[in-house]
Amino acid sequence: MQFLSEGVTHAVRLLIVGDAEVISAAWNSVWISISAVLLATAVSVPIAIMLYESKSWVSSSLVVLFRAALNLPTVFIGLVCYAVFSRQGPLGSAELLYSPYGVVTGEFMLAVPIVVSLTFGTLQGLDSRILETMRTLHVGSRLRWITYISEARLGMMVAVLTAFSRCITELGIAMMVGGNIKFHTRTLTTATALETSRGEFARGIAMCLILLLIGGCITVLLAWMQRTQESIRA
Amino acid sequence: MIDVTELKVVRQSRTICQLDTLQIGSQDRIGIVGSNGSGKTTLLKVLAGLETDYQGRMNGSPEVRNQTTYVHQSPFLLRGTVLQNVMFGLRMQKIGRRERSQMALAWLKALGIAHLAERSTQNLSGGERRRTAMARALAVQPKLLLLDEPLADLDPGGIDAVVRVIHEYPHAVVIASPVTLPAELSCRIVTL
Numbered sequence: 001m002q003f004l005s006e007g008v009t010h011a012v013r014l015l016i017v018g019d020a021e022v023i024s025a026a027w028n029s030v031w032i033s034i035s036a037v038l039l040a041t042a043v044s045v046p047i048a049i050m051l052y053e054s055k056s057w058v059s060s061s062l063v064v065l066f067r068a069a070l071n072l073p074t075v076f077i078g079l080v081c082y083a084v085f086s087r088q089g090p091l092g093s094a095e096l097l098y099s100p101y102g103v104v105t106g107e108f109m110l111a112v113p114i115v116v117s118l119t120f121g122t123l124q125g126l127d128s129r130i131l132e133t134m135r136t137l138h139v140g141s142r143l144r145w146i147t148y149i150s151e152a153r154l155g156m157m158v159a160v161l162t163a164f165s166r167c168i169t170e171l172g173i174a175m176m177v178g179g180n181i182k183f184h185t186r187t188l189t190t191a192t193a194l195e196t197s198r199g200e201f202a203r204g205i206a207m208c209l210i211l212l213l214i215g216g217c218i219t220v221l222l223a224w225m226q227r228t229q230e231s232i233r234a
Numbered sequence: 235m236i237d238v239t240e241l242k243v244v245r246q247s248r249t250i251c252q253l254d255t256l257q258i259g260s261q262d263r264i265g266i267v268g269s270n271g272s273g274k275t276t277l278l279k280v281l282a283g284l285e286t287d288y289q290g291r292m293n294g295s296p297e298v299r300n301q302t303t304y305v306h307q308s309p310f311l312l313r314g315t316v317l318q319n320v321m322f323g324l325r326m327q328k329i330g331r332r333e334r335s336q337m338a339l340a341w342l343k344a345l346g347i348a349h350l351a352e353r354s355t356q357n358l359s360g361g362e363r364r365r366t367a368m369a370r371a372l373a374v375q376p377k378l379l380l381l382d383e384p385l386a387d388l389d390p391g392g393i394d395a396v397v398r399v400i401h402e403y404p405h406a407v408v409i410a411s412p413v414t415l416p417a418e419l420s421c422r423i424v425t426l
Contacts, residue, residue: 143326
């Protein structure tokens, strides 16, 4: 147990002095995840609204597909991205492999099903009279969409934070597509895996502490949102 | 304006609404009266185009279809203030914000709830919610206004205001009610 306590002490020291490797990995994790989730949100929210408004069997099938995609392992997404971005792949010329933008793309694919499924669930939970009220007031699609987003905003925020939480803690995509290149594509999770395998527990623990801190902040934020939503309903 | 013939709505092998014939003229006042579960709401939803799975015929010009507004029995109000809700439908019309606000306030005043304009919709009583939803529907000046039990939950002052507004409204109004409607509305009664 001593190595653990020493690891924690050393980790805190690394964080206090602002170790360049730790800070770089943390920064990479944060900006890559935020970019992926923002892009995913921009794409997923309109998809979720279209699925909510459509009553066809095609949309029902798509909802099932998106829900099934929630279970995709990150290594599978990493593998697909690797195949697509590698020299022989269809997007080889884009040189996305071993670049942070490649990781953003992979995490985008991870986040889309999460945001679509959770946003769709939130919209389905909305009062059915909203849709009827919009129709009967003959509101245009732009205003209708703004209204849905406004009415379901807390649920959508939960979807976005859940996707962010999943992206920042994933390892498979960052490792396979990013390649864990120091100061370039190394993230908190890939760094933790590397440092632990090298026996550098202190660095590994420092990375994990940052991840836990971010995870803790997201949990607090989600709990606060849930309370806000409950107080509004009451 | 709208002709309904041999309308029948069936759900799970049960007829929930049946009507032989109904003609709605451009300035008609029609009262749909019937007991609970007689299909009044279903009929209004068919007229509003919200219920499309029915048997029979309904003829009406697209212009009227696109200017038909329905107010729920238990209306849904958006987040925000009463005034914002009433202005909501007007956002589709190409008029300035100030004018929209004045129009919305005029309807709130007519329905006796102008003093609630800045109040959040979360803090309204049942009757106030009903009148807010009615003001929102009236503000868009539909050619056909469908009201589902508009007088429920209202105090005598509220009933007077609503009856006066409906009476003076220049276009067709169809009102569903489980009880007899006030004589001042001069409604043609259709019993379900």
